[in-house]
Amino acid sequence: MIPTLEWTSDGVRFIDQTKLPLEETYVLATNYQQVADVIVTMVVRGAPAIGVSAAMGVALGAKSTTALTTEEFTPEFDQICTLLAATRPTAVNLFWAIDRMKAIFTQLSSSGATLHDIQQSLLAEALKMYDQDIADCKAIGAHGAHLMPDVGGVLTHCNAGALATCGYGTALGVIRGAVEQGKQIHVFADETRPFLQGARLTAWELMADNIPTTVLCDNMAAVLMRQGRIQAVVVGADRIAANGDAANKIGTYSVAILAREHGIPFYIAAPWSTIDRATATGDLIPIEERASIEVTHHGGKQLTPHGVGICNPAFDVTPAKYITAIITERGILRAPYSQSLQVMELVTP
Amino acid sequence: MIPTLEWTSDGVRFIDQTKLPLEETYVLATNYQQVADVIVTMVVRGAPAIGVSAAMGVALGAKSTTALTTEEFTPEFDQICTLLAATRPTAVNLFWAIDRMKAIFTQLSSSGATLHDIQQSLLAEALKMYDQDIADCKAIGAHGAHLMPDVGGVLTHCNAGALATCGYGTALGVIRGAVEQGKQIHVFADETRPFLQGARLTAWELMADNIPTTVLCDNMAAVLMRQGRIQAVVVGADRIAANGDAANKIGTYSVAILAREHGIPFYIAAPWSTIDRATATGDLIPIEERASIEVTHHGGKQLTPHGVGICNPAFDVTPAKYITAIITERGILRAPYSQSLQVMELVTP
Numbered sequence: 140m141i142p143t144l145e146w147t148s149d150g151v152r153f154i155d156q157t158k159l160p161l162e163e164t165y166v167l168a169t170n171y172q173q174v175a176d177v178i179v180t181m182v183v184r185g186a187p188a189i190g191v192s193a194a195m196g197v198a199l200g201a202k203s204t205t206a207l208t209t210e211e212f213t214p215e216f217d218q219i220c221t222l223l224a225a226t227r228p229t230a231v232n233l234f235w236a237i238d239r240m241k242a243i244f245t246q247l248s249s250s251g252a253t254l255h256d257i258q259q260s261l262l263a264e265a266l267k268m269y270d271q272d273i274a275d276c277k278a279i280g281a282h283g284a285h286l287m288p289d290v291g292g293v294l295t296h297c298n299a300g301a302l303a304t305c306g307y308g309t310a311l312g313v314i315r316g317a318v319e320q321g322k323q324i325h326v327f328a329d330e331t332r333p334f335l336q337g338a339r340l341t342a343w344e345l346m347a348d349n350i351p352t353t354v355l356c357d358n359m360a361a362v363l364m365r366q367g368r369i370q371a372v373v374v375g376a377d378r379i380a381a382n383g384d385a386a387n388k389i390g391t392y393s394v395a396i397l398a399r400e401h402g403i404p405f406y407i408a409a410p411w412s413t414i415d416r417a418t419a420t421g422d423l424i425p426i427e428e429r430a431s432i433e434v435t436h437h438g439g440k441q442l443t444p445h446g447v448g449i450c451n452p453a454f455d456v457t458p459a460k461y462i463t464a465i466i467t468e469r470g471i472l473r474a475p476y477s478q479s480l481q482v483m484e485l486v487t488p
Numbered sequence: 489m490i491p492t493l494e495w496t497s498d499g500v501r502f503i504d505q506t507k508l509p510l511e512e513t514y515v516l517a518t519n520y521q522q523v524a525d526v527i528v529t530m531v532v533r534g535a536p537a538i539g540v541s542a543a544m545g546v547a548l549g550a551k552s553t554t555a556l557t558t559e560e561f562t563p564e565f566d567q568i569c570t571l572l573a574a575t576r577p578t579a580v581n582l583f584w585a586i587d588r589m590k591a592i593f594t595q596l597s598s599s600g601a602t603l604h605d606i607q608q609s610l611l612a613e614a615l616k617m618y619d620q621d622i623a624d625c626k627a628i629g630a631h632g633a634h635l636m637p638d639v640g641g642v643l644t645h646c647n648a649g650a651l652a653t654c655g656y657g658t659a660l661g662v663i664r665g666a667v668e669q670g671k672q673i674h675v676f677a678d679e680t681r682p683f684l685q686g687a688r689l690t691a692w693e694l695m696a697d698n699i700p701t702t703v704l705c706d707n708m709a710a711v712l713m714r715q716g717r718i719q720a721v722v723v724g725a726d727r728i729a730a731n732g733d734a735a736n737k738i739g740t741y742s743v744a745i746l747a748r749e750h751g752i753p754f755y756i757a758a759p760w761s762t763i764d765r766a767t768a769t770g771d772l773i774p775i776e777e778r779a780s781i782e783v784t785h786h787g788g789k790q791l792t793p794h795g796v797g798i799c800n801p802a803f804d805v806t807p808a809k810y811i812t813a814i815i816t817e818r819g820i821l822r823a824p825y826s827q828s829l830q831v832m833e834l835v836t837p
Binding site for chain 1: 706711712741742788790791
């Protein structure tokens with residue numbers, strides 16, 4: 140089991156994803172500010188993992204307070220939630236998780252619960268979300284496995300694996316599910332510039348599971364498709380709008396267009412918490428622009444001339460029309476997504 | 489004038505493109521084996537520059553021979569040509585240039601010319617090819633400039649600039665031509681993994697010319713297209729088949745599909761020497777697979793886990809159907825290319 144993040148008696152422990160694959164080191168966040176920092180600096184990343192990290196950050200903030208009463212703690216609780224919500228803008232799971240923690244707090248504080256009870260309940264909620272995330276990934280894997288080829292190549296972009304969740308993964312959960320069914324999958328992992336989540340993280344966790352993996356530069360996927368080496372594409376998502384448009388790591392939109400051009404199915408795998416029915420279309424999803432240095436430098440070495448202009452959007456939006464299906468723990472959604480999302484909302488999770 | 493390569497009394501001098509943009513250093517090849525090495529290691533790269541480099545390598549080999557007679561030199565000449573031709577397989581300009589040198593040699597040796605005369609003529613031919621290359625680039629620029637927007641963004645991939653030629657460039661020649669006509673072009677340069685010719689070389693030479701340039705990761709181009717920030721795409725080519733299919737740096741095929749999907753014209757700019765009418769279609773163009781280390785490492789730092797599979801094709805083929813026009817020094821070709829190439833062949837260069 141890959142230890143993406145874990146609640147411990149000393150704080151929240153994260154595998155440092157900025158150091159993988161060559162160093163397996165851990166960061167212990169002992170207060171909520173450190174949890175926020177770990178999210179901002181991408182020690183932990185991936186929409187589901189970010190959501191649970193934030194929930195644990197809230198629980199840690201509540202546990203560490205010097206306040207003596209619920210009333211005294213209330214403004215600090217707001218501060219904790221505000222700081223954690225400001226870490227990254229695109230993954231909706233972050234806001235979803237914090238909202239769940241807020242709902243617990245509001246319910247208990249309005250019913251006169253003690254601060255101790257609130258602390259316990261917030262932690263219990265975060266741990267429940269952690270367990271639920273793994274269970275959801277396994278359900279996504281079981282549903283999606285049927286969509287994978289019996290024998291063939293599957294392309295993925297970025298890391299939507301165990302490292303992007305509390306374990307098992309979403310897109311890589313689908314691949315793990317297929318492999319568990321005895322399917323012979325060869326994974327082609329886009330390296331995923333600029334942060335190289337594919338080259339570093341997807342490759343690392345699939346090799347640990349002995350799933351055959353080839354890393355390619357992002358610009359090589361089209362050739363492999365044309366050569367008939369890719370039978371399906373499966374990626375994660377950071378936010379899915381009400382019409383099925385899906386935000387995911389920068390480059391996903393390209394992959395989706397290329398897949399359609401080559402007649403290859405393109406799947407999104409994500410937990411229900413990634414669906415944001417309050418956002419009508421992908422155009423309304425806020426896209427984080429990250430620092431130029433991620434593009435201009437690698438490993439401390441500068442790649443570009445001094446002063447050149449740089450683009451670095453961290454995500455893009457794939458319009459629903461390119462998405463063959465959305466795989467969730469509740470089942471598989473097909474277009475038109477505005478309708479299938481509405482119907483699936485009624486399915487008991 | 490960017491000194492891509494230059495004949496000197498001591499040998500052939502190359503700017504070291506593996507060290508740009510941070511170090512401007514030079515390599516002097518004092519024998520033909522060193523010229524071959526410079527091509528293999530990509531100190532010099534770009535189809536037109538490779539062609540002229542090889543011609544200069546042949547001239548240098550002839551100049552440095554210890555043979556006393558044409559007859560004695562003949563097997564060595566074959567050896568020189570064979571070594572230089574084996575440096576890289578995809579760019580047809582390499583073979584075209586060597587064939588031109590062979591033709592000079594055959595003509596002179598069969599007419600009983602002295603070794604000294606042959607040496608002089610081979611050098612004269614290489615220098616003529618050098619001058620012709622710059623003139624061709626300027627003609628390509630003048631033709632292609634009309635296809636560029638008056639004001640707008642132009643995407644390019646890899647480096648088809650002064651550094652890929654003897655000067656001025658093919659795709660960047662078109663951009664320079666447009667800027668010289670007073671057009672306001674903002675260049676978007678794909679960084680071009682794995683060798684980063686865009687981030688390193690295109691950015692460097694356009695900044696030197698004060699042409700506004702933004703570097704993006706290859707996987708970001710589709711988003712810029714969708715945002716309406718790209719009005720045209722122009723790239724070079726390493727070999728153009730008789731049907732108009734064009735081999736160019738890996739990733740070009742993706743860019744072409746993305747351009748078509750967004751209704752953006754996609755242009756190839758290349759000298760006539762890049763056209764290989766002996767090769768019927770792009771499927772027959774040999775594609776060089778380069779060492780994994782270009783993908784797994786950067787600046788001496790390893791990016792991927794030990795032992796993971798790696799893809800590293802150096803080129804891909806863009807089918808003619810995605811190419812809006814091919815810009816050559818003879819004029820602009822439109823589909824059907826098998827016909828327009830045949831007609832343009834008759835145009836006096």
